[in-house]
Amino acid sequence: MAQEPVQLLVRADDMGVNHEMNHGIIRCYQEGIVTSASIMPTSPYFGEAVRLCKENPGLAAGVHLTLLGTRERPVLSPEEVPSLVTPQGFFHEDGVSLEKANPVPEEIERELRAQIGKVRATGLHFVYLDWHRTPPKVAQDIILKLCREQQLIYAQGMGNDRVLDGGYRRTKVQPDRVTEKHELPGGHTFYYPASHYTEEVKQSFFEALSTLAPGRWWGNTHPGLYDAKGDLTALLCDPRTLEIIKRRNIQLVSYADLWQEKYGKGKH
Numbered sequence: 505m506a507q508e509p510v511q512l513l514v515r516a517d518d519m520g521v522n523h524e525m526n527h528g529i530i531r532c533y534q535e536g537i538v539t540s541a542s543i544m545p546t547s548p549y550f551g552e553a554v555r556l557c558k559e560n561p562g563l564a565a566g567v568h569l570t571l572l573g574t575r576e577r578p579v580l581s582p583e584e585v586p587s588l589v590t591p592q593g594f595f596h597e598d599g600v601s602l603e604k605a606n607p608v609p610e611e612i613e614r615e616l617r618a619q620i621g622k623v624r625a626t627g628l629h630f631v632y633l634d635w636h637r638t639p640p641k642v643a644q645d646i647i648l649k650l651c652r653e654q655q656l657i658y659a660q661g662m663g664n665d666r667v668l669d670g671g672y673r674r675t676k677v678q679p680d681r682v683t684e685k686h687e688l689p690g691g692h693t694f695y696y697p698a699s700h701y702t703e704e705v706k707q708s709f710f711e712a713l714s715t716l717a718p719g720r721w722w723g724n725t726h727p728g729l730y731d732a733k734g735d736l737t738a739l740l741c742d743p744r745t746l747e748i749i750k751r752r753n754i755q756l757v758s759y760a761d762l763w764q765e766k767y768g769k770g771k772h
């Protein structure tokens with residue numbers, strides 16, 4: 505009996521946050537093992553991210569729905585979603601802070617629909633939804649509902665093992681420590697670049713990829729051009745990485761493949 509193949513889906517998150525992440529993600533698609541990219545509708549480099557995805561149509565695009573992060577503002581005006589924002593009009597830092605603010609589910613859904621609509625208005629084809637950081641369960645449930653309603657892949661996975669459609673289980677083959685969180689006076693949060701990757705971290709990645717068990721796997725990552733993000737990009741594009749993929753005949757798949765399996769049969 506033939507052995508089950510190894511299939512791997514590598515998603516890059518936070519596309520649109522800045523120029524370096526946009527171009528790091530594109531490099532990881534063109535030269536490395538990233539197959540899917542999640543665009544933040546609230547991000548300052550959103551327009552550039554959309555353009556780059558359109559220029560690289562083989563990169564499966566998704567919407568990185570955002571309700572958290574004090575550097576992010578909603579797509580709707582803060583007055584339309586007052587329970588989701590701070591007095592300054594920005595999102596709350598994390599899920600715990602948002603839950604304490606008693607977010608109104610109807611406002612959550614309006615904002616999420618507005619974010620999806622913003623991406624649709626660009627004409628970019630996308631096949632999945634996921635989230636930035638970890639929003640409260642009420643938001644997760646709404647995202648799942650929107651996926652079912654709009655025939656999109658729920659890219660976060662279901663259950664404790666985060667299993668995607670098609671039986672893809674989550675793995676953390678690639679290192680992803682690219683920032684360090686620091687709390688500042690006044691309740692503000694700042695993210696510093698993490699330390700550069702050591703040779704030990706790199707070798708651990710190669711070993712994990714070399715020993716990845718047969719089956720269907722997915723993981724998310726945050727490549728860029730500089731600091732630890734640049735190290736991650738280099739690792740995902742490293743000739744040794746590509747050699748392992750080729751030698752083990754690892755099949756790189758994307759959310760477009762999952763969408764085709766679930767919704768595309770019989771469609772042209």
